[in-house]
Amino acid sequence: MTDAQDRREPSEQELADREAADAVFAELLARIGEGSPQPRLEPTRRAVELLGDPQRSYGVIHITGTNGKTSTSRIIESILRAYGLRAGLMTSPHLVRVTERIMIDGAPISDRAFADNWADIQPYLLMVDAELAANGEEPLTYFEALTVLAFACFADAPVDVVVLEVGMGGEWDSTNVADGDVAVLTPIALDHESRLGRTVAEIARTKAGIIKPAAHVVTALQKPEAMDEILRAAEHDEAPVAAEGVDFALLDARLAVGGQVIDVRGRAGEYRDLFLPLFGEHQARNAALAIAAVESFLGGGEQELAMDVLHQGFATVTSPGRLQLIGIEPSVLVDAAHNPHSAEALAKALLGSFAFEKVTAIVGILTDKDARGIIEALDPVVDRFIVTQSESDRALGSDELAELVMHIAGPDRVSIEPELSVALEEARGEAGPTDAVLVTGSITLVGQAMRIAREEGWAL
Template sequence: MSEYDDDFAEQGQAVYEALLARTGEAAPQPRLEPTRRVLDLLGDPQRAFPIIHLTGTNGKTSTSRLIESILRAYGLRTGLFTSPHLVSFNERIVLDGEPISNEALARNWDDIRPYVEMVDAELAEAGNEPLTFFEVLTVLAYASFADAPIDVGVIEVGMGGEWDSTNVADAQIAVFTPIDLDHVARLGSTIAEIARTKAGIIKPAATVVTAAQHPDALAEIRKAAERDEAVVIAQDVDFELTADHVAVGGQVISVRGRAGEYTDLYLPLYGDHQGQNAAVAIAVVETFLGDGSQPLGNDPLVEGLSEVTSPGRLQLVGIEPTVLVDAAHNPHGARSLAAALDKYFDFAETVFVLGVLGDKDAEGILSVLAPIAARIHITASSSSRSIPVDELAERAAAITVPGLVHAFDSAEDAVFAAREWANEGTSRLVVVTGSVVLAGEILDLAEAEEWKKA
């Protein structure tokens, strides 16, 4: 947020608190009609701009940010909607590369609030739950983008796809990042079931761009696309990452796109998965700007990739010792983290500071990280959904070697102890992971403590 917006900080916080009073994101309502009703009363702001809609299990936010950054480099005014936020609520609604100002947030909230309250009353009269946090947030995002205005909206689903409130919009491009097991209680117990739910974002005559997928997931995507007469553009068939090499601060990649070859592009993100995300993003932008028939101009593409950031994804937040924050919160994310640590970082020992939310596969995450850990500091974020420290430590100890697991009542204590341990030896790394909420709290702490100035 800009410094000139400080005068509106209280108004911005008031908007966030008003949304927090509603049913939270952990318990979304599988419905679209209430969100659609509010937007209808507002004149359908989601129809004021073309939309690129993203779903998947991992990589949604990073891929969204890559797409947005490239489009902005081509001169388009962009809107980016992602969730959850790491530090500031305003991060969720981004206008032309900057989090929405508190002034705009408050102004747009004042515009939509009467209609939100009207639909709340209609729902109550029918004996239904009022609009949830995420339903209202979706309305606020679409209204803010129409008010800006923007040339294109890059919209990340909150959960799933078919009944996610963002799906009230008709996207011309549906994007699928890798699909794996997550949110099984709500989305399904198999990859095929989860993919079927996520494929609900495909709209008639849309174009589908998908990352490389498990065969069961790809089959569901293709089935849904065929039903809606949508074209499928698949990674490793229609486009691919052809090369990636470690570089200072990230990597250098080459991509065979739908319409062109793009070589030696600098990407300031760590991890092979980010190279794959970038290949998807390039294919999406080719599709949006020229229906995949024209290669992208090199200079804007270079600029868009070089300026992209992915907060909370292998983000360096401290030196002496080195501290990384990575919001991996499922086994698939943990595997990407482990692979990136092996390829992009040269440390002899790693301590993981780990906190996991209750609806996540803690054992799956631990089974990936324990073999490469010198220590695991178990803790919990401030979220009420966090697995209690004692419980998580007990579950961790049951599947790891003796002496590996250490429990800390607070995240601050856990990371301070990890930094102390790292400083006592040589070539030691601290990695904070397991939860987006924990990642955000440690980002705040690192900035307050000025760990980068050590």
């Protein structure tokens, strides 16, 4: 949607469609939430079976990992569209509206299509709910139902290929009822330990569960214990593996206005002087991983990609909520870093891609995250912290988080403001022309900041 369309008054039909989509979201929210996923596949498999297995009607590139999943997914999808394929993209979570999670042809699914597809599949979901209840099991969860809806939306569009990001883990994630032609693994680190495992090896074992027989496996540089699990799973399924640093690599990344210029050695060719409109070395590595994934999907890793198509695909890449500039005068950046690994990448990118005089970080973190690790990673590059909390019911209280931040950064560098809108107003008011305000710590906080910026009229 263009800025002009954003500013005009919506029509009666658009308002009705939005209301219908919001009603679907309310029904999804009434189910078991994303914070409590069920480690099972059978209910999702039963639902798509009743619908005629829509997930088998298009090619699938399946993506898991701890960090970089959404950005890598978006780069892959953009390249595929540049090749003339009609692409679907499922990512999670959303920043502002749930329809962001189901993208078709590079745009969020329309409210009308979202609501109509829900009406089509709802009787089958209720049938599965009844079967589960009869067996003493929980009904379909929010994410299970949403995954089935996404598969149905993509089949209805229809699309040629779906870039499918897991919700959590891989092996028992509801997206895993799809058989990925390519399994992509971004860097694996500790996160969601209570659900996925207490060690990197255990987490990698769960994530490697997306590898299917004879699929192409494309993996980022991994810790040895994670790589061992990936190779073991791939060998079991006779799936060839292409690994960063061996089969493909980022050769160089140079800062440029609005992003960076990168050189990549892919599986089938070298691609130089590609402009990537994203900041940070981690995004350059995500781009190299994306290129290898597309090479694997289109030509089994043996067919060089066309440079003009790659340039076109990269030109349209966006990664909302990932080191994104949402306001100027002063600069306001948002980044969805929510674990130490992603916070370290954010800190490195702030040092390498910008030249701010001072950085004020507004932070809010969820209770199940490693808050200490996140703050320790940000501390060297942040001049002042304003501790807040998001609207999520899983948000760590601002007083409790502030105590931790003060212990790390010192009380003189920390203040508390539970209301994000007030924290933003304070930070923006005090920032100089060469300073920056950074909102980070959780995806929910970033989404809330983006909404506030639009409502208050200072969003880009």
